[in-house]
Amino acid sequence: MAHQDRSGAAGMPLIVVDxxxxxxxxxxxxxxxxxxxxxxxxxxxxxxxxxxxxxxxCTTCVPLED
Structure with missing residues (x-):
């Protein structure tokens, strides 16, 4: 996603997905x-x-209706 910076949003943990x-x-x-x-x-x-x-x-944290 382009909105995420290459540092993992200031050190946030990253997940790699296909x-x-x-x-x-x-x-x-x-x-x-x-x-x-x-x-x-x-x-x-x-x-x-x-x-x-x-x-x-994460649809648990941010439901699709929002």
């Missing part, structure tokens, strides 16, 4: 942004309340 929104594990020690770019994935901010979901996709 084109279907499925989380891709990042090898230990690798930078999530660089890993995502190298493999054609997206690095998105991880939802702080629901860590297995990117924040932009």
């Amino acid at each position: 084109r279907n929104g499925v989380e891709i594990p990042v090898p230990a020690g690798d930078d999530p942004s660089a890993f995502a770019e190298q493999h054609g994935h997206q690095a998105l901010i991880r939802c702080l309340n629901h860590p297995t979901v990117p924040a932009v996709d």
